[in-house]
Amino acid sequence: MLWVKSFHIVFIASWFAGLFYLPRIFVNLAMVPPESVAERQRLLLMARKLLRFTTLLAVPALALGLWMWLPAPIGWGFGWGPGNGWMNAKLSVVILIIGYHHACHVMLRQFERGLNRRSHVWYRWFNEAPVIMLVVVVLLVVIKPF
Secondary structure, rough: HHHHHHHHHHHHHHHHHHHHHHHHHHHHHHHHHHHOOHHHHHHHHHHHHHHHHHHHHOOOOOOHHHHHHHHOOOOOOOOOOOOHHHHHHHHHHHHHHHHHHHHHHHHHHHHHHOOOOOOOOHHHHHHHHHHHHHHHHHHHHOOOOO
């Protein structure tokens, strides 16, 4: 099980590296002047490749997490009894992370279609969300506060 946990951590760290950087590309895309077609195309290509790679990293991260979670005694215990609360909170944050990943996909499609209406400042703030979610998950897993 330690091998599974180790690879889970590696894939989570790699997945988050992509989630940290992809919105930075969105910041740059939001700042590209309309006449800079080549710059826009280059950034879109970078974003597409990073999203694809990040998605490929998310799949084993989630699969390995399920592998550890399902057979565990806490795996099917969704109650709020002793020892379950931190896991329920962690799984809730994992769902938010998956939603964030999906939102990045949707935003990239909007950029590709020329439909972005958000500013580079908005994307700078959007880029902070995965940092907060990662900190919350790590604290829940390590401290197990409830």
